[in-house]
Amino acid sequence: MVDPRHQKLAKVLVHYSLKLQPGDKLAIKSKDIAAPLVREVYREAIRAGAYVTTFIGLEGLQEIELQESNDEQLEYVSDFNVFVTDYFDATLTIWAEENTRAMSTIDPKRIAKKRKAQATLTKRSLERMANGTERWCGTLYPTQAHAQDARMPLSAYEDFVYGAGLLDLEDPIAAWRKIHAEQQRIADFLAQHDEIHIVTPNTDITYRVGGRKWINCAGTENFPDGEVFSGPIEDSVNGTVRFSYPAIYDGNEVEDVYLTFEHGKVVESSASRGLDFLNAMLDTDAGSRTLGEVAFGLNYSIQQFSGDTLFDEKIGGTMHMALGASLPESGGVNESGLHWDMVCDLRQGKVYADGQLCYEDGKFII
Known part of the structure; x- marks a missing residue:
């Protein structure tokens, strides 16, 4: 059964936050655990006439990259990621973690090296948002891990998340x-x-x-x-x-x-x-x-x-x-x-x- 709050959030994200129009190219980036919300946003974006591409990640891949890569791999920036940075009219990032502390044992110098290598992409993305050629929005899908960080049961955390977005209101x-x-x-x-x-x-x-x-x-x-x-x-x-x-x-x-x-x-x-x-x-x-x-x-x-x-x-x-x-x-x-x-x-x-x-x-x- 679809959570009506996911449907309401999808409408807000598509029509208010991202202002999708027919023909817009939309990227949705998330983890597989957020599938219920991804589906509703995907559905609403399709109904709005957008061309939608999803990038769905698996838990644990980032830790493997940071733990196992040599310096050259950490500093590598793929041509595909450069292309993606310039391609989409709108991007929605849905954060959803099964373990919010998965990166806590990674050598911080390796994290810093990776961040430094990505600086050019970060700069380009921020420039596109500033000049209006890309509309970006980030939101969060409540998981047990996020609820534990907030010291709440999942049901209470869901109420907190959706209440913060005013999704408990009629409009x-x-x-x-x-x-x-x-x-x-x-x-x-x-x-x-x-x-x-x-x-x-x-x-x-x-x-x-x-x-x-x-x-x-x-x-x-x-x-x-x-x-x-x-x-x-x-x-x-x-x-x-x-x-x-x-x-x-x-x-x-x-x-x-x-x-x-x-x-x-x-x-x-x-x-x-x-x-x-x-x-x-x-x-x-x-x-x-x-x-x-x-x-x-x-x-x-x-x-x-x-x-x-x-x-x-x-x-x-x-x-x-x-x-x-x-x-x-x-x-x-x-x-x-x-x-x-x-x-x-x-x-x-x-x-x-x-x-x-x-x-x-x-x-x-x-």
Whole structure:
């Protein structure tokens, strides 16, 4: 029996997030465990007139590649992947893991080497999204592994996931359009300012965004959504930030991360657990110690940490910062094979825009 929430999500993804039109070439990328949702998205995309290609992966292949490859294999970029990066009008990525910690025993230097090799593809993909030649969206299919990370039974986690996407409402598309209007007001305010100063009991950091663009993410950048983000002027970041929640990347969890920036670069790093992995990622390439993204989480339907960045970076009352690659649509120019979002709770914090208090205790007060 088809889960009606899969049908509803498929309609949102196809008609709102990706805005598929007849003749569009769509790629769906996922794991086989997500087959129930893949089928419904495939069905809806076909009905919309799209030409659909699926890329369905098997659990464990990435670990084999990273464990067994020699350096030349790790650095190899296939002509096929280059072709795929330029071919599709729209791409949907559905994350679905049977073991979210499968990468945790891989040498982090090997992960960094692979990420560095993929940097050119990452850059090209981000450029296409920025110039509008590719529409991309990422979402998550709830599995037992994701539910365990969130410390929930699967049924409760499914309710959490679909509730975060407002799929429990009769018309989620109308609800996301309303959120878009409210977030645009915030983005427009921030766009009028340059220096952003963030203060919490453990954070005091400034960055500049003058001339950069604040992007309103309301269900079209990924799903669920609920944030505004920009690309900071690369050499403008100064101060120290403590990320309140564990920072998770490729199944590796780093706890109690402190980063100190001087003139845009991380000059000091510490963590209570996972410091070796953190430092290996910081040394991925020339751009991995620089912030590529700054953002505010505005989805107040998400109020708890779940161990998955797709949701955690959107928690209403938080901010996140991403080490590594900029998202070109924001005007950022940092290049890296890394893009690692880390989340800081602002519910006991203040934000100043050019000295004006604009955010307090988890909400904008403009």
